[in-house]
Amino acid sequence: xxxxxxxxxxxxxxxxxxxxxxxxxxxxxxxxxxxxxxxxxxxxxxxxxxxxxxxxxxxxxxxxxxxxxxxxxxxxxxxxxxxxxxxxxxxxxxxxxxxxxxxxxxxxxxxxxxxxxxxxxxxxxxxxxxxxxxxxxxxxxxxxxxxxxxxxxxxxxxxxxxxxxxxxxxxxxxxxxxxxxxxxxxxxxxxxxxxxxxxxxxxxxxxxxxxxxxxxxxxxxxxxxxxxxxxxxxxxxxxxxxxxxxxxxxxxxxxxxxxxxxxxxxxxxxxxxxxxxxxxxxxxxx
Numbered sequence: 001x002x003x004x005x006x007x008x009x010x011x012x013x014x015x016x017x018x019x020x021x022x023x024x025x026x027x028x029x030x031x032x033x034x035x036x037x038x039x040x041x042x043x044x045x046x047x048x049x050x051x052x053x054x055x056x057x058x059x060x061x062x063x064x065x066x067x068x069x070x071x072x073x074x075x076x077x078x079x080x081x082x083x084x085x086x087x088x089x090x091x092x093x094x095x096x097x098x099x100x101x102x103x104x105x106x107x108x109x110x111x112x113x114x115x116x117x118x119x120x121x122x123x124x125x126x127x128x129x130x131x132x133x134x135x136x137x138x139x140x141x142x143x144x145x146x147x148x149x150x151x152x153x154x155x156x157x158x159x160x161x162x163x164x165x166x167x168x169x170x171x172x173x174x175x176x177x178x179x180x181x182x183x184x185x186x187x188x189x190x191x192x193x194x195x196x197x198x199x200x201x202x203x204x205x206x207x208x209x210x211x212x213x214x215x216x217x218x219x220x221x222x223x224x225x226x227x228x229x230x231x232x233x234x235x236x237x238x239x240x241x242x243x244x245x246x247x248x249x250x251x252x253x254x255x256x257x258x259x260x261x262x263x264x265x266x267x268x269x270x271x272x273x274x275x276x277x278x279x280x281x282x283x284x285x286x
Contacts (some may be wrong), residue, residue, distance in 0.1 A: 044255065053214070064175060118181045123167075176274045188208055191208065205285060241258075
């Protein structure tokens with residue numbers, strides 16, 4: 001009887017542990033889904049697109065989008081778990097290192113436009129959630145051409161990243177800054193110098209030009225100045241991010257990921273706006 005009781009207790013404990021792990025995986029997957037389909041918006045680049053630039057959701061994150069700039073001709077990678085053309089043979093740790101540090105399993109460096117400088121801020125928990133989401137996606141076979149760079153790539157993007165905690169959401173400005181970093185907002189909304197480097201002393205001033213199937217677009221000034229967001233209400237800023245319409249109702253152009261940003265939660269949107277309000281006022285570049 002004692003042996004039977006011990007066995008029953010052991011089985012119950014194992015069942016509880018299994019249930020706890022399943023619940024944890026479910027929580028991670030839900031967080032990863034929110035980040036990937038919302039603020040981080042990886043699909044804005046990694047979703048396969050048709051001849052006119054239209055997204056092809058049925059092909060998932062199997063890549064192929066071309067970024068043809070003077071210093072490089074880069075293709076978004078296939079980040080589905082396909083073993084031949086995607087990340088199917090990468091371990092979770094290898095995938096995490098590639099996302100946050102820009103180093104592939106073979107030791108090669110991932111070049112632009114992958115915003116590694118901002119992804120280095122992703123917290124351990126959110127990184128794990130993103131990796132969990134990617135590993136759970138359907139594998140899609142889609143060979144992608146190798147990117148070509150007419151510029152030297154750095155040997156790395158800095159020392160190995162240590163432990164990073166997600167900032168508390170109670171600190172709206174700090175948490176909003178974190179969201180802006182992992183959403184790499186300033187990758188587009190900060191001017192670049194003649195060498196293509198971000199001019200971080202003009203953070204948020206906008207002015208970058210983007211050419212694509214939509215024509216040409218220029219990134220907006222996000223700082224609290226007259227030509228920026230000074231005279232915009234919080235509701236107008238939120239609508240512009242989510243729907244792609246400015247405070248006069250005029251449509252904005254890609255590459256802003258409006259289709260993803262519309263899923264940003266109310267609380268996260270409030271934090272993002274609080275951070276934008278805190279930026280140093282900057283004149284738009286001419």
